[in-house]
Amino acid sequence: PRPRLFRLTEDRAVINRFGFNNDGMEAVGQRLANRPRDAVIGLNLGANKDSADRADDFARVLAHCGPHLDFATVNVSSPNTEKLRDLQGAEALASLLSGVMAARDTLPKPIPIFLKIAPDLTDAELSEIADVARQSGLSAIIATNTTLSRDGLKSPARDQAGGLSGRPLFDKSTRILAKLAQLTNGDIPLIGVGGIGSAEDAYAKIRAGATAVQLYSAMVYEGLSLVQDIARGLDRLLEQDGFTNVADATGTKTKDWL
Numbered sequence: 051p052r053p054r055l056f057r058l059t060e061d062r063a064v065i066n067r068f069g070f071n072n073d074g075m076e077a078v079g080q081r082l083a084n085r086p087r088d089a090v091i092g093l094n095l096g097a098n099k100d101s102a103d104r105a106d107d108f109a110r111v112l113a114h115c116g117p118h119l120d121f122a123t124v125n126v127s128s129p130n131t132e133k134l135r136d137l138q139g140a141e142a143l144a145s146l147l148s149g150v151m152a153a154r155d156t157l158p159k160p161i162p163i164f165l166k167i168a169p170d171l172t173d174a175e176l177s178e179i180a181d182v183a184r185q186s187g188l189s190a191i192i193a194t195n196t197t198l199s200r201d202g203l204k205s206p207a208r209d210q211a212g213g214l215s216g217r218p219l220f221d222k223s224t225r226i227l228a229k230l231a232q233l234t235n236g237d238i239p240l241i242g243v244g245g246i247g248s249a250e251d252a253y254a255k256i257r258a259g260a261t262a263v264q265l266y267s268a269m270v271y272e273g274l275s276l277v278q279d280i281a282r283g284l285d286r287l288l289e290q291d292g293f294t295n296v297a298d299a300t301g302t303k304t305k306d307w308l
Contacts, residue, residue, distance in 0.1 A: 057270065058205035058216070062247065064267045066196070067212030069130040070096040075111045082118035092121040092164075095150070099131050105142070109149040116157040124150055127168035127195035129213045135168055140178035147186040162189035167230075169194035169223045169244060176226065180233035190239040192264070193230050194223040197244075216267040220245025224258050228307030231259025236301070247272065249283020256284075256296055257303035 056065040072078060078093070085091055095111050097104035112122055124147065126137040137146055147165070154160050165188050167179055183191055196213025203218060223244025230240055242260030246252050247268035255263050269276055284296070293299040 054212070056207040056210045056212070058203065058207050058214075059271075060204040061208070061216065061218055062268070062271055063203070063205070063214055063216030063218050064270060065207060065210045065212040065214050067130045067210075069099065070094070070125075070128065075114045079115045079118070082115055085118055090120045091118075092123060093119050094123050094125050094166075096125050096128065097131065097134060097137075104134070104137065105146040105149055108146060109153040112150055113153040113156065116154065116161060117159075119161055121162040121164060121189070122154075123164045123166050123192060125166045125195070127166050129168070129196060129198050135170075138167065138171070138175065138179060140182055143179065144182045144186065147182065147188070151187055164188065164190045164192050164241065166192040166195055167226070169197045169219065169226050170199065171226065173229065176229055177233055180230060180238075183238055184234065188238060190241055190261075191230060191234070192241040192243055193227040193260075194219075194244050197222055215244070216270075217245050217247060220251060224255060225307050227255060227260060228258040228304045231301055231304045232308060246280075247276070249280045249287060252280050252284060253287045253299070254303075256299050257301070258307050259301045259304045261297065261300050 054067045058065060093115055095108045097107040101107050108124055116122065126134060126143065126146070128134055137143060150163060154163055165183055196215045197219050198213070199222065200208050200214065227240060227242050239261040240259050241262045241264055242255030242258065243264040246255060246263055246265040252263045288295065288299060291299070
């Protein structure tokens with residue numbers, strides 16, 4: 051039910067409780083069949099809130115929509131679908147990913163599969179996820195989704211239920227990213243997400259261990275031009291520190307976040 055999105059202007063943050071609201075895989079599959087060919091398009095795989103077999107939902111959606119995708123993300127970290135995060139446990143996650151990768155292997159063109167994890171994980175849980183990710187053949191891990199934490203917020207909307215994104219998430223998500231970089235030791239590419247609002251933020255994620263970054267909430271406050279500002283700023287920061295490209299800078303300050 052609405053409202054389900056809250057702008058926390060004082061904190062440069064957003065709280066959402068959308069869940070995976072969409073028209074379902076049949077409708078989405080039809081739209082994807084008519085997708086533009088010159089774009090890179092991925093799909094967020096999730097489970098129905100009332101599903102009897104949530105793990106199977108992920109594989110079914112991929113099998114149905116996969117022929118029209120360039121990549122897919124296994125999202126077991128949204129806080130807005132009850133008990134979804136339980137699927138991050140080692141045994142449940144291994145079983146889920148096994149089904150997803152089996153579905154991926156039946157596609158006309160096998161595509162990269164990413165795993166999106168929560169920032170609210172213990173060190174032990176993170177270690178288990180790293181082990182499962184290594185064994186499953188994932189192409190990358192996205193660190194991280196939104197947080198349930200409300201530490202230090204000033205906005206009147208701070209106590210609304212849902213996942214918090216934006217600036218307050220930066221440190222928490224970057225620490226998870228760095229720990230994951232240490233645990234995976236370069237075996238799996240990491241995508242840094244959470245609180246990026248400038249070139250300096252993106253650069254910090256890269257140096258913490260990210261090979262790519264994503265941003266969303268900051269565009270609410272900065273607009274779409276933020277993307278080109280970050281790209282240009284990264285060129286400047288890389289040159290300033292003597293790096294020829296992003297790959298050279300990846301993981302050069304992982305220890306600073308541990």
